[in-house]
Amino acid sequence: MASTISVEFCGEWYRVAEGEELTIGREADLNVDDDNPFLHRRFLTIVQVESMWWLVNIGSRLSATITDGTGSMQAWLAPGARIPLVFDETKVVFTAGPTTYDLSVHAESPDFERVTHPDDPVGETTVGSVQLTASQKLLILALAEPMLVREGSGMSSVPTSAQAAQRLGWPLTKFNRKLDNVCDKLDRLGVRGLRGGPGKLASNRRARLVEHAVFSRLVSSEDLPLLDQSQDEDDE
Structure with missing residues (x-):
């Protein structure tokens, strides 16, 4: 049985029950900003395919950055791409014109569980040896x-x-x-x-x-x- 999905944006929660779909955009189920003409009317959608929940980019121009909530996994969701929502928390961030938006997707019963070892903290050592001056x-x-x-x-x-x-x-x-x-x-x-x-x-x-x-x-x-x-x- 697929888990229930909940989306949090600006302190508001949106629940997606099994078999339902949630669209995200300027004129969507989750309306993130109806005053930004750079944002697609319907940019992202959360949809269930059989027992798996997916985040799908249904826009034509914008892309989104997806992480597992700790920063240890990061993906680039281009137009037409989709990614499974398998973690307990998935962070989604995207930019339209001058504005950046970020929201979090929470799975009630995630397919994967993150295991953090005390000797391997999330941070500079985890993100790939990026040495910044x-x-x-x-x-x-x-x-x-x-x-x-x-x-x-x-x-x-x-x-x-x-x-x-x-x-x-x-x-x-x-x-x-x-x-x-x-x-x-x-x-x-x-x-x-x-x-x-x-x-x-x-x-x-x-x-x-x-x-x-x-x-x-x-x-x-x-x-x-x-x-x-x-x-x-x-x-x-």
């Missing part, structure tokens, strides 16, 4: 600050490059150079969505960088005090 981490924090400050599911806006550079006290040219560098580094490590084509970084790379960094635990709310410390050195 101090300035790269500051850059990511400046972009991710609205999402990290908010905590919990909901919506936030990713700062523009100019806003993030001002937050750090950097010239815009320095910020853009370091943004290119960190996106190149993560792209080489296999993080999808940071490159728009051969030799070209994606135009929405700031939002994708935030999605990956927050949900893979590259940065957390505990790192935010670093933004208020003076960081004048250039370590690249």
